[in-house]
Structures are given as structure tokens and as C-alpha cells.
Amino acid sequence: MMERSGEASETNAVYVYAVCRADEEPSLGGLTGVSGDEPVRSLSIGSLTAIVQTVRAADFTDEVWQERLTDENELELYARAHHEVVSAVAARFPTVPLPLATLYNGDERAGLALANESPRFRTALKRIAHHAEWGVKVYAPVAQSAARRAPEERPAEPGDRARPAPGAGRAYLERKRNLQSQREQRQADSLRVADAVDADVSRIAAASRRLRPHGSGAAGGQRVQVLNATYLVAEHRAAELALLAAGLRERTGAEIEVSGPWVPYSFVGEV
Known part of the structure; x- marks a missing residue:
């Protein structure tokens, strides 16, 4: 600019x-x-x-x-x-x-x-x-490994195509619905964790800003970022922030990254 x-x-x-x-x-x-x-x-x-x-x-x-x-x-x-x-x-x-x-x-x-x-x-x-800017990022848990996923269907034999098992179509649709429901539940749980982390960190911050989460490519690997926020924290509370982040990791099981201290670019307004 x-x-x-x-x-x-x-x-x-x-x-x-x-x-x-x-x-x-x-x-x-x-x-x-x-x-x-x-x-x-x-x-x-x-x-x-x-x-x-x-x-x-x-x-x-x-x-x-x-x-x-x-x-x-x-x-x-x-x-x-x-x-x-x-x-x-x-x-x-x-x-x-x-x-x-x-x-x-x-x-x-x-x-x-x-x-x-x-x-x-x-x-x-x-x-x-006497304040500094700190970044906090939260990532959703990595998707379950293949070993923990529902077993895949046995490949159909050529002869099976003419003789589908009774209820096979309904069972397939039910599995698809269950998988979709599990994905939605994981997403909802991740967003609740993000909101909880933001609320707890905001309590010790003088100000905060939630930014647009980065895509999975920017986050690295298959990680999905569900919180990308920055906080204005008093210098004497920096150690408290570190302890809080450690406690949140243990309590939620989420991957939480804390970066800083930075010059508070995000909290000086448009000048």
C-alpha cells in the first residue's frame, strides 16, 4: 500500500x-x-x-x-x-x-x-x-486412519451382479449416510473446540481478532485449520498464555500452535 x-x-x-x-x-x-x-x-x-x-x-x-x-x-x-x-x-x-x-x-x-x-x-x-500480538491456530484432528475406518465392501464377483444380496442397496446407502454423519460430527466438534480455545484465550487478552482459516494446503499435509486468530496480550501475561495453551491441548486433544510475540500490527487500527 x-x-x-x-x-x-x-x-x-x-x-x-x-x-x-x-x-x-x-x-x-x-x-x-x-x-x-x-x-x-x-x-x-x-x-x-x-x-x-x-x-x-x-x-x-x-x-x-x-x-x-x-x-x-x-x-x-x-x-x-x-x-x-x-x-x-x-x-x-x-x-x-x-x-x-x-x-x-x-x-x-x-x-x-x-x-x-x-x-x-x-x-x-x-x-x-506493554502488549504484544500473539497468533493462535487450531487444527482439526487428522482423519481416522484406514485401519480404523469401516471395512470396505468385498469386490463383487462377476456372477454376483445378477444376484445382489437382499438389502445390499439399503445397507450401502446406510453406510454412506453414517460416514457423512461422522464427518459432519467431527467438523462440528472441531468448531466447538475452536470456539472454546478462542473464548479461553480472549479472557486473558486485551483484544482479539479472528481471521479467515487457511486452506488445508497452507496448513500443511492433511491438517484442517479451524481457528486462525490473533490476540493482544499484556507482556506480564505471556507465561500465562503458554500455560493456557498447554492446558487446552491436554483438555481438548486438539493441535494448537502459538506464535509470537509480534509487533501488534493487527491492533493499531487503520493509520
Whole structure:
């Protein structure tokens, strides 16, 4: 996503990574950002601080950026560089990350535009201070092994086709209905587990978001993801989250993955 304030200058633009509430000058040495030509630096916007870098405007025109979006490898390099700067600052101060490729035409334009959004920044910073984002994923149990499935029918002999066993058709349909009922029951049970996990984790979280579950291919193998959620958790409750996840695994028998702590991208709102 690219945001601009007016047209970028012919030579340089100001790339904004994040806005933070810093009680001291951020130490940004060693960070190269998306461009190694100029240092990553701070820009005062009243009581808040923006983390910015001067970049070549020609590297971020709409045409260049749209082309970059089609190159996964290059786009990943920019995303990693952006995240590295945000993470370094967030490790020390409450930080609101801005979208990738947020650009303004000079420090003055950047300062004015960001200052206009300062109430929203302050609200977000207050919300996420001393909190981190944690991801929780729940997977449905793998389907029963072939050894535990209902035995398959004996292949029909050529002569059998003329002499079907009495009630064979009804028995086949009944087996099909039973299998369908079992699948539906497993799905319902998995969704109940997902809801229970979400409810328990939400009790220790300041905020939560349920995301669209990934498909089985993205989940890996034959696993089916039934919960893909992210939670804003206070730093002092991180150990409690780990213990809760372990207890939920034991109690439900579900496969539960916990990842984090992350910069709380999901809980800073649209800025």
C-alpha cells in the first residue's frame, strides 16, 4: 500500500516506517531500512516521534511499485527491511507501524500529515503499550486412519451382479449416510473446540481478532485449520498464555500452535 502527500519530489521522498512515543532519542544506528543510501532517523511530530528515511523518489513511483508487487522475492526484501526497522523501535517504545511504502514529499509534508493523525496515534499507542500480538491456530484432528475406518465392501464377483444380496442397496446407502454423519460430527466438534480455545484465550487478552482459516494446503499435509486468530496480550501475561495453551491441548486433544510475540500490527487500527 502506498500513501502520498502530494507528488514526490524529483529526487527524494520521505519514507515513514512508524510512529512511536519515545521518552528519549531512539537509537537507530545499524538500521539500513529499505535504502542503504541514507540513515534511518527520527522526525519529531509534537510529543510523538516518526521513524523515517530519505529515499530516492524514483524508486517508489506508482509504476515502479506496481511492478515490484509482482516480484515476490523483491517485495519480500522490502517487507523484511520495513519490519526490521519497526521491530527495532517497538522493542524499546510503544510503536504504531505504518503500511509498507508510506511516502511524503519532504519532512515538512510528512510532519503535517502525521500531526493531523496524532489523536489516532495516541489512542493506538495507549492501547498497545506493554502488549504484544500473539497468533493462535487450531487444527482439526487428522482423519481416522484406514485401519480404523469401516471395512470396505468385498469386490463383487462377476456372477454376483445378477444376484445382489437382499438389502445390499439399503445397507450401502446406510453406510454412506453414517460416514457423512461422522464427518459432519467431527467438523462440528472441531468448531466447538475452536470456539472454546478462542473464548479461553480472549479472557486473558486485551483484544482479539479472528481471521479467515487457511486452506488445508497452507496448513500443511492433511491438517484442517479451524481457528486462525490473533490476540493482544499484556507482556506480564505471556507465561500465562503458554500455560493456557498447554492446558487446552491436554483438555481438548486438539493441535494448537502459538506464535509470537509480534509487533501488534493487527491492533493499531487503520493509520
